[in-house]
Amino acid sequence: MSHEHLIKELDFVLTHPLCGVKNLENFYNNCLFMYDTVPLIVIVDHIRREKPRLLNEWSEKNEIIQKIITEMEIPKEELVLNQNSNILIMTDLEKEQPSSNGIYKILWTTELDENKVDFCFKRKTLKVQCRKNGNLELVGMKKIELNKYNLYLKMKEELK
Known part of the structure; x- marks a missing residue:
């Protein structure tokens, strides 16, 4: 599985107007069924850049995601930036x-x-x-x- 293909699939999920934690969980679970390995660090890093608040919400509900964020040393402030920042x-x-x-x-x-x-x-x-x-x-x-x-x-x- 190429990371590029996975990111395209993830972007499809993230661009949906009603995308939420449940959608990310479904995406991740589907990846676990479909692929031998799932590069969770790549997924977390991409969501970090595209939808940091959503990543924060996901980490509050999923301990694995929370651990990866900690291992990647992503500061909490980065994930709670105001969506209305100008x-x-x-x-x-x-x-x-x-x-x-x-x-x-x-x-x-x-x-x-x-x-x-x-x-x-x-x-x-x-x-x-x-x-x-x-x-x-x-x-x-x-x-x-x-x-x-x-x-x-x-x-x-x-x-x-």
């Missing part, structure tokens, strides 16, 4: 020039925790506003080094 970045594109496809690249330096930045980026709650042009669309982000990121932005198209 980050607003103010910038000024007046002196910046876009690339040929209209994408602006800016360097963003922050003291925010890397996990929170990743969490907000994945959930599209990392917002960028230009002082002159208003809301921008964040189309990409790349970590350069600790607390430094390249943000790739474009102007939001007005609704017609």
Whole structure:
């Protein structure tokens, strides 16, 4: 069994709007029946990145998951991050020039925790506003080094 195939199956479960602990338990139990080995660390790590709160709920109901989280040294705070976390970045594109496809690249330096930045980026709650042009669309982000990121932005198209 390839981990890639397993992750695709897990993503299918996680993207369901009503996904809960019961769904994760069913997924895990089905894996136990279908496969010789189940890479639980891979499953936990993926859920940690995609749905940390759900992983926290699962660990409260399943001792094995709780032990794996402890072994992986995942801090409890990471799993209980507020789902409504938002980050607003103010910038000024007046002196910046876009690339040929209209994408602006800016360097963003922050003291925010890397996990929170990743969490907000994945959930599209990392917002960028230009002082002159208003809301921008964040189309990409790349970590350069600790607390430094390249943000790739474009102007939001007005609704017609």
